[in-house]
Amino acid sequence: MWTWFYRLASPPYVYGVAATLTPWFLAGAALAIGYGEVVGLFFAPADYQQGDAFRIIYVHVPAGWISMFCYSTMAIAGAIAMIWRIKIGHAVAAAAAPIGASFTLLALVTGSLWGRPMWGTYWVWDPRLTSELILLFLYIGVMSLRSAFEDPARGDRAAALLGLVGGVNVPIIHYSVVWWNSLHQGATVAKFGKPTMALSMLVPLLACFLGFMLFFGAVLCMRLRGEVLKRERQAKWVQEAIKT
């Protein structure tokens, strides 16, 4: 039953699977993002309150989603590496961190650009914005901690621990608009039973979600291949893999 799980722990297997998946993920991402952004920008109707400024949603919301999804991936991979001593978990966590940091930055910048016309300011110390900023600091902390140790194994363990502890911030980000009075709008898409968006606006947004997820998958696979090579450079299979 657990054969597949342990096969995933094998670096040569992961290296090969990542190589196979990357072009498919990239092609899917290009199609989904292309469709979502074009329809969202030029064909979806303008919002009755926010006008065309609402179109920022097509980058801001998927970026925010990826920032949290990527952190969860990083924390879970770190936990797997710590609990089962599966080294590939640390490689996944190391590969995910810069992607997550970049998408967190994107969510913050686009949120700020959206906030200016709607709230009259680029930044407020609102629970959602503040917790997202903390997420960016956590990513930076995890990356810095990993590279701060001379012994890479100790760096990996310390980064995994910080990643796990920081995981508490993910539900805080998600529920911040429910738990506290927030200037930030509440959930619009997460209510699958009854989304608060018109279908003509929702469909391109879902396409963007899918596209961002596939892009994340593609870049994670690409980075993971680099991480695996870096960590396994003494292994015989690596010498053979780079010849092909």
Added chain:
Amino acid sequence: VTSPDLNSGILAMGGYARFVWPSFAVALIIFAWNLWSAGNLHAAAKLRVARAAAMAPKKRA
């Protein structure tokens, strides 16, 4: 050559062009950086392995 008119048409985004287009430009930069840095990481790791292999003492036949 005329520059795009940001005050009318589709580029104007109902008067929100200076907020909408920079958002998409930043997204494009983030996407490009992710692709470049991931490719770079893999290429650098490959190069390091190849160099290490070239420096390693060869076995006698």
